[in-house]
Amino acid sequence: MKRSFIAGALLALPALSFAQVPTQLPAPVSSKALITTLPTPLGGPMSKKNATAAQEVERLERARFAAQVSKDYAFLERVFADDLVYTHASGKQNGKLDYIQSIRDGKSVYDNIEVESISVRAYNDGTAAAVHGQITIYQPNKPDGTPNVAHLKYVTMQIKDPKKGWQVVLWQSQKQPEAK
Numbered sequence: 001m002k003r004s005f006i007a008g009a010l011l012a013l014p015a016l017s018f019a020q021v022p023t024q025l026p027a028p029v030s031s032k033a034l035i036t037t038l039p040t041p042l043g044g045p046m047s048k049k050n051a052t053a054a055q056e057v058e059r060l061e062r063a064r065f066a067a068q069v070s071k072d073y074a075f076l077e078r079v080f081a082d083d084l085v086y087t088h089a090s091g092k093q094n095g096k097l098d099y100i101q102s103i104r105d106g107k108s109v110y111d112n113i114e115v116e117s118i119s120v121r122a123y124n125d126g127t128a129a130a131v132h133g134q135i136t137i138y139q140p141n142k143p144d145g146t147p148n149v150a151h152l153k154y155v156t157m158q159i160k161d162p163k164k165g166w167q168v169v170l171w172q173s174q175k176q177p178e179a180k
Contacts, residue, residue: 053126057158058118060166065113076100081167089152089175112138127160151176
């Protein structure tokens, strides 16, 4: 029940962000500062359990990106929840098995994934985390030899399963225009 409520709430986030007028982003802040200074929804400081969970999830996100590049299927099997909903920037959706198979089959190929920014907010005594960030994905060159680079903003939701640890239950990304 909690999982479906949280996932449903997160699915509404991208729709809300489209309605906002773009503003100038603040100067970059180190991810460590983001983790330790994000308030709780009630405006107070993050609890120690939530702060610890946020740090764990940030490390896991970075490790997951590395596993997608290196094709570490065992790691991906472990961190993706069985009920994963993975929505690509194109709008295509995969479940856990389909997405991992797309990497095996060479349909989802990553030469490198650079994390531009990442922000983690943990909730529920460190058992749920909402993540948003910006990444640059480098894929094999296009057939004409030009670079194949995607700039994405993303949101993901992770739940801490008592037996399996942190599990990615939701991923959604949106392609951003190239910087000029």
